[in-house]
Amino acid sequence: MDAVRILKNGGSNYVRLRVWTAGEYTVDNAIALAKRAKALGMGILLDPHYSDTWADPAHQSIPNSWPTNLSGLNTQIYTYTKNLVSAFASARVPVDIIQIGNEIRTGLLWPVGKAPAWSAISQLLNSGANGAKDGNPSSPPKIMVHLDNGWNWSQQQYFWDNVQVQGALTLDKVDYMGVSYYPFYDTAATLSSFRTSLTNMANRYKRPIVVAETNWPASTCTKAVSETSIPLTAAGQTQWIREVAKVVCGLPNGLGKGIFYWEPTWVTK
Numbered sequence: 001m002d003a004v005r006i007l008k009n010g011g012s013n014y015v016r017l018r019v020w021t022a023g024e025y026t027v028d029n030a031i032a033l034a035k036r037a038k039a040l041g042m043g044i045l046l047d048p049h050y051s052d053t054w055a056d057p058a059h060q061s062i063p064n065s066w067p068t069n070l071s072g073l074n075t076q077i078y079t080y081t082k083n084l085v086s087a088f089a090s091a092r093v094p095v096d097i098i099q100i101g102n103e104i105r106t107g108l109l110w111p112v113g114k115a116p117a118w119s120a121i122s123q124l125l126n127s128g129a130n131g132a133k134d135g136n137p138s139s140p141p142k143i144m145v146h147l148d149n150g151w152n153w154s155q156q157q158y159f160w161d162n163v164q165v166q167g168a169l170t171l172d173k174v175d176y177m178g179v180s181y182y183p184f185y186d187t188a189a190t191l192s193s194f195r196t197s198l199t200n201m202a203n204r205y206k207r208p209i210v211v212a213e214t215n216w217p218a219s220t221c222t223k224a225v226s227e228t229s230i231p232l233t234a235a236g237q238t239q240w241i242r243e244v245a246k247v248v249c250g251l252p253n254g255l256g257k258g259i260f261y262w263e264p265t266w267v268t269k
Contacts, residue, residue: 003265004036014043016212016260018102019084021063022052027087034093043096045212045260046141048084050077050109050128055102057148060110070112070120077109077124078131085135095141099212100128103180105147105159115159122165129173142175146212150179151189153197160205171205176257178212181244184223191227195247202255209255211248213262216240 004015015037017030034044049055052063062068066076081098088095101108104125107115113124125145133140145163149155156179164170179198183189198209216230216237230236230243241259248256 002036004033004042005040007264008037008040008042012042012264014045014096014258014260016045016047016262018047018049020049020052021066021080025049027084031088031091031093034088035091038093044088044093045097045099045144046084046088046095047099047102047146047212048081049102050080055104055108057103057106060101060104060106060108060114062109062112066109068112070123073109073112074123074127078127078134081128081131082135085132085141089136089139094136094139095132097144097176098132098141099144099146099178100125100132101146103146103148103213105149105155116162118162119165119168122163122168125163126169126173129169143173144176144178144210144212145169145174146178146180148180149186149189150181150211151186151194151197153193153200156197156201157204160201171207174207176208176210177201177205178210180213180262181211182214183216183226183240184221187224187226189226191243191247194244195250198247198251198256202252206253207255208257209248209251210257211244211259213260214241214244215262 017033018025019027019030051061067073085095107113107121109124113121129143147159181194201209217232218234218237219232221232230239244259248259
């Protein structure tokens, strides 16, 4: 059966689609997937990496064809994001939510937007968000800002307290705070620390929160996991998601809004 239909039948109501500025994850590829998802009544979270390849906390390279100064990058990220959202709207698969970058706790479009260059980071995020809104003015997408290490409150606070710059990105322009939460990069990434971090975020910033990435190993893992009581099995994956859901659903004022599993179709044969 089609993988997207399997997910839909299992209760999923959104898909998250990555786009690179070059390479295999093209706009056309994402639109084709979006059509399959929309046909089943699913929402679209678009994840542009603003890079020719993977973007994450250790890699946020400016695309080869983009400018390398702040003024030029502000114009480029605005125009690129506007055109991206417009392309989806023209294909009749409008974007519901868009991330302005992928796991950008350490900034984006390095070195110009590398932390602690907070003014530059805030400007770039604001330019991208404005482009997204202008790409489909009749039905603009919601804006997400997505960081890694959602379990680490001090890192979340450091970013959010500094990235808000008057005249650039301010908290009222952020519709969703997105986080990644993985249990095998740091044994301190416990469910308890995750609950504390997200609860503090909800109380301090009062913005809706989404777990944009999480997963649990199905069989083996080369790293130590943070919750040793959960087995490395398919049943353990179910248990993990239920525990993560308990945290998200239990956030103050109903601010926990959802979970995306990374990557549900990435199955080894």
